[in-house]
Amino acid sequence: MTPTSGLAALTVVGTLAYLGLAVLGAGGLAAFFSHPARIALTIVLFALSGAALFSGGNLSPGEREDRANRWVITAFGVIGLLAAYLPAYTERKGVWILDGDAVRWLGVGLFAAGGALRIWPVFVLGRRFSGLVAIQPGHRLVTSGVYSVIRHPSYLGLLVNALGWALAFRSGIGVLLTALLVPPLLVRIHAEEKLLRDQFDSGYEAYCRRTWRLIPGLY
Template identity: 30%
Template sequence: MNEINQPIQNQNKPLNTTLLIILSLFSMVAQLPFLFLPARRWDWIEAWVYLIFFYIYMLAQILILNKKNPQVLRNRINAKKSGMTKAEGADKWILPLVSIVFLAVFLIPGFDEGNGWSEVPFQVEVIGFVILGISFYILYRSMLDNAFASKVLDIRKESGHKIIDTGSYAVVRHPMYTGFFLMGFGLTLALGSWYGLIPAGLFLVILAIRIHFEEEMLIEGLEGYEEYQKKVKYKLFPKIY
C-alpha cells in the first residue's frame, strides 16, 4: 500500500513557481514565429491581443492548478518530455496529425493577414475572443477536474488512474477536447481569418477519430467506463455529439 501511495504523494507536491512562470512565457513566445512570420508584419494588433490574453490565461491557470492539482501539471510536462516515444497504437499517426492541423490553425490566419484574403467584421473578431475565453475556462476546468489528463493515450493504474465523472466530466466525456476545438475555432475568428476555419474544422474531425480509439482503450482497460458512457451520453458537446 505504501509503495502505491508514495508516487501519488510526490505527484501532488507543487512545482517550482519560477519554473511555471518561465514555462508560461515560453508557451507564449513560442507562438510568435507561427503568427508573425506568415503575416510578414509585427504590427498585427489582433495577434498581440491574443498573445497577451493567452499569457494571462496560461499563467493564471498553471499557478492555480499548481496549488489545487499539481499532479496534472506533472503528467502534462512528462508527456511533453517523452514526445512521441510513449505513443502507441493509433496515437503513432494521430498525434502527428493533431500537431500538424493545430499548427495550421495558427499559420493560415497569419498567411491570411499577410495576403489580405479575408475581411472579417470587428464584431466577429470580438465573438472569437469570447469563444477563446470560454475555451480557456473549459481547458482549465477539465485539467482541474482530472489529474490523469495526458497528451498520450495511456492508463496509469500505478498512479491510481480511475474514472472521473464529476465537474466538467459530468457534462461531456472529453471536455479537454471540447476546449481545444473551441480554442482553435475561436482563435481563427479572433485573428480575422475565414480560411482558418478549414483547419479548425479538420481538427474537430481528427479529435473525433482519436476519441474513438481512446474510448476503445478505456473500455478495455478502465473498469466501469461503459457505465460512465451510459451516464454521460455526449462526447464533446451536450445534446449534439
C-alpha cells in the same frame, strides 16, 4: 502544483513559437499589435499558458498506452503550425476574410472560453491527465463536475479555442483548419474510450450511457 521543468520549457517554447508564427504572418510586430483585439488575444494566450504550467498535466505513457494513436499528435502539430501562421497571413493578404470587428472580438472571447475549458479538466485530473492515450498509476474514473455531462471537455475546449483563434483574425481558412482537427480528434476519442472501457469495464459503459462525448444533445 508545480510544473516539471521539461513540460514548462515545452509550454513556454510552444507559446512563443505559436505567437511568433502569427506575428510573422501578420507582417511584423507593429502590424500584429496594430489592433486591440490582437493585443487582447496575446494577453489571453499568455494567461492560458501561464495557467497551464501549474495544471499538473504530463506526457507520461503511464502503466499502459495506446502507442498506435501517437500519429494524432503529429497531425495536431502540423495543423497547429498552419493555424498559427495562416490566419494572420490571410488577413494581411485579404484572402477569404470574414468581415467586421465583431468577428475579431467574438474570436477573442471564444479563444479565452475554449482555452479555459481546455485547461480546467487538466487541473481536475492532475497527474492522471496525459498528452498521450494512456492509463496512469492510480487512474480512477472522474464522473463529477463537467465530466457528469460530457466525457471529453478538454477536447471541446481545444476546438472552441482553435475556432476563436481563427475568428480573431477573421480567417475563413483558419475556420477550415479548425474543422480539420475534428477527424484526428475523433480517432483519439475512440482510442481513449476503448482504453477506458478495458480498464473500467461496466463502470465506464454505465458512465457512457448517461453522458455525451463532446456536445450535449448532439454527440
